[in-house]
Amino acid sequence: MLELYAVSKIYGNGVVALRDVDLKVNKGEFVFIVGPSGAGKTTLTRLILAEEKPTKGQIIVNNKVVNNLRPSEIPYLRRQIGTVFQDFRLMHNWTVEENVSFAMKVIEAPRRAIRKRVPEVLEMVGLANKAKHLPTQLSGGEQQRVALARAIVNQPYILLADEPTGNLDPETAWGIMRVLQDINAQGTTILMVTHAKNIVDEMRKRVVALEGGRIVRDETRGAYGNEN
Amino acid sequence: MLELYAVSKIYGNGVVALRDVDLKVNKGEFVFIVGPSGAGKTTLTRLILAEEKPTKGQIIVNNKVVNNLRPSEIPYLRRQIGTVFQDFRLMHNWTVEENVSFAMKVIEAPRRAIRKRVPEVLEMVGLANKAKHLPTQLSGGEQQRVALARAIVNQPYILLADEPTGNLDPETAWGIMRVLQDINAQGTTILMVTHAKNIVDEMRKRVVALEGGRIVRDETRGAYGNEN
Amino acid sequence: MRIRTWAFFTGQAFSSMRRNSWMTVASIGTVAVTMIVLGIFLLLGGNINNIAGNIESQVEVSIYLQDEITSGQVDDLAQKFAAMEQVALVKYVSKEEALQELREMYGESGDFLAGLELDNPLRNGFRLRTHRPEQVLEIVPTLRSFDGVAEVQYGQGFVEQLFAVTNVMRVVALGLMLGLASAATFIIANTIRITVFARRREISIMKYVGATDWFIRWPFVIEGMTLGLVGSLIAAGLVAWAYSAAVVNLAVTIPFFPLVKPWPFLLGVSGWLLLIGTTIGVLGSTLSLRRFLRV
Amino acid sequence: MRIRTWAFFTGQAFSSMRRNSWMTVASIGTVAVTMIVLGIFLLLGGNINNIAGNIESQVEVSIYLQDEITSGQVDDLAQKFAAMEQVALVKYVSKEEALQELREMYGESGDFLAGLELDNPLRNGFRLRTHRPEQVLEIVPTLRSFDGVAEVQYGQGFVEQLFAVTNVMRVVALGLMLGLASAATFIIANTIRITVFARRREISIMKYVGATDWFIRWPFVIEGMTLGLVGSLIAAGLVAWAYSAAVVNLAVTIPFFPLVKPWPFLLGVSGWLLLIGTTIGVLGSTLSLRRFLRV
Ligand SMILES: Nc1ncnc2c1ncn2[C@@H]1O[C@H](COP(=O)(O)OP(=O)(O)OP(=O)(O)O)[C@@H](O)[C@H]1O
Ligand SMILES: Nc1ncnc2c1ncn2[C@@H]1O[C@H](COP(=O)(O)OP(=O)(O)OP(=O)(O)O)[C@@H](O)[C@H]1O
């Protein structure tokens, strides 16, 4: 499903964000990516989305090499991957509903399917009553859940979620985790970047820990911190 | 220092974000504001900053009534209050250093003071080596710490911090909490909106819990959740 | 792409114009004002060209005949002149007619012409006009070579100067029109570029969600086209209205002033305005998008 | 405010222009192009006005004297004419001089004037010019009332028409200049509004950090001023260069064409361009800021 071979990323200003990262994620896995601020977690998701090109190494998504896709192929890669961006990236002057349905319009889904699916997903993230609001009229946590709704509305093969619970209270966060588990159970591979120690510790899923751009730990049923 | 009397806020679209909130915070206090997503926490900070006007009630900061300040007085109110916004609000095309020093230029601080203070504050939040970077070249947690640096650089009377650790790993978050405690010890009143249960539970400071726009709990040495 | 996608693009374009109403008004205003200025230049240019043509078309050749010539020879010459391909008009002017004209020209102060009827010092002759004024210069040598022709006059020196003036007028008018059309293109394209720039964040978000370049581009194309079309429609309307009014008014104030008639002149001018406005609207938005689509 | 704050504002303005280099180039380009067009209109307007004045200033009054008048009366009349405040120039033209002029006018085809010296049918007279051409119409009745004056001619009918034409030319030229100046103002102000709009987020952030309105405004004012100044400097330079070149060229091609001399004409035109460009730059940015400062 997702393979990284000796991937390094050095940004234009010389910052080394990733060093020789090898990672293989199978279909249907649920992986937590943890690590201190600036460890390279977001950079990893950017490379997978072809938002940045790796400086070295190879990235393969669904048996397709990502790092030298033609520009015209990138949209099709991104449609297979639902993404919750750390900074949400919502359209400020579109309603919640329009933000979510846009992802379906992009793949030219039938109008009927859109009308059925969007309220369903908004219900899942607990925003059914905010469908007609603009993101600027929402709280931080509500915006984050709109971003999640947009990411899952197309039932993508892979879900990249960059701190999807960062702005949520523990209770709402657990609600969201249940949604992610459901999606995962239906076959979606999930990579979730998070700082929520209690969630990682409780769920006991695979944990990949980054530090200074290197993978320092990769445990199948891990915890947030090193347990020894 | 900070007093709210029967404050209500109904947004233009009819959403009731705060209902009849009474709150008094004394000089030098450290207050956690907690509550579920959409409870009205950010709205509270917005009213204090005169970013929005309350629909009803009175807000007093430093013995000055905030809710009918003349537009020309608002900047002087905001200079007494350092703010970490939930969405950071950094200038994308200014370096970290410029973002932080801008708050000092606004109050026309001497150039020498700026040159001394800015690196000091960047050191405190652990970003001394990123001074010349643009926010777009920073990780989410790094941006959040720039926002904190800007908020504290002028040693304000009041610090409003809206989830200042939301994008930080637990270790970095604790580093930031120590910074806040230091500032608080030097006399700054702190209102911190947060979802970090373990931080609130550990620090045992005053906790104000909001729910549906109402204050449902106000304990002097409280915890994140209700303890009974 | 499917019909519902096209409907979406159109809806997209119109709701974006409504949401950014402020910027929409500014853009349409800029297009309209620029196109009005261009329209005025086109009208000026058309009229300058017309005036130049009018002036030139007054150029005629006067042929004076020898006194001893017979009327048979005169008819013969008339036929020869008419047979020349450059010649458009041949008119015989007897010396009596010439004197009469002189008298009309001088009016009251023409007293000194009194008594000349008895001993008319003028000569019989022809006046010729050519199809194109410049041809005057070509035919003069041939005319001089005909038997019975005493003298050929065409305002020697003056005609050459006149052509120089009218040519300069034409070049200046054309230069102004082309220059203004480029300026209009530049201004409108710039305005649209800045409005696209103001929305670069939205464009990048669409790309991150998996939209193809054309999916993003179409609403902008439709929007650019609409802005350009509406702006230049306003301009064309105002320009046409103002020119028609001006023509009516000037016909009263200075009846002899040779303004080009409104129809079909205005049809051409409006057509150019609409074509240029709409084209720049479409191209401006499409080209400006390019740099922001690279994410 | 302190000097370091002013230094900060200036630095701010320039680094903002550098960072948004793309938008800066677009704005300066728009100002320059718009101002070039305005400059061309000012040049056209000035020249039209000049041509109108030239044509009008050729208007003169011819006074024909009664044949029986004495030379003492003639001197007397000359003094009376010169004493009239509207009269700028008085010239005596004897009938011999008048005949000579006629002959020169007709050149070769003036054969019919031969022999008139012996029995000159023309009359002695004066030619007058007034300070302002319109004054011709005022003084004619007075002139007619003088003793010894047989007839007064000033091209009746024609002069009225001429004034009508030159007045229309002036009105059109002035209208075009004012219209174009408004258009330029509108386009430049619009461009600056859109660039300010594109930075509304930055403006609101400054306000949230406690900046006063003027603290935010000054860098924009300096930036707007610089954009306007640089754009109109470019325009003024190009217009001045092109006009000087055109004057030199036309002096060769059509030497008699009455173009206004480059100096000090160009000084006035450039001055206007710089003044308008800079003012709109400043006002445009200041006024556009208003709506975004309300946070
Ligand atoms: N566009 C960029 N240009 C240059 N450097 C960058 C850029 N983006 C990130 N960096 C740097 O690369 C490093 C890794 O950043 P990244 O965003 O991947 O961290 P992260 O693990 O997501 O951190 P966080 O938990 O704070 O979001 C950081 O040091 C950051 O400053
Ligand atoms: N500008 C606005 N216009 C209309 N409604 C708004 C606006 N801002 C917030 N709201 C609504 O007001 C309520 C309170 O929002 P607020 O941002 O204060 O919540 P919060 O407690 O900060 O939540 P979070 O923890 O998710 O940030 C929410 O229901 C939100 O949708």
Ligand SMILES: [Mg+2]
């Ligand atoms: Mg990150």
Ligand SMILES: [Mg+2]
């Ligand atoms: Mg909030």
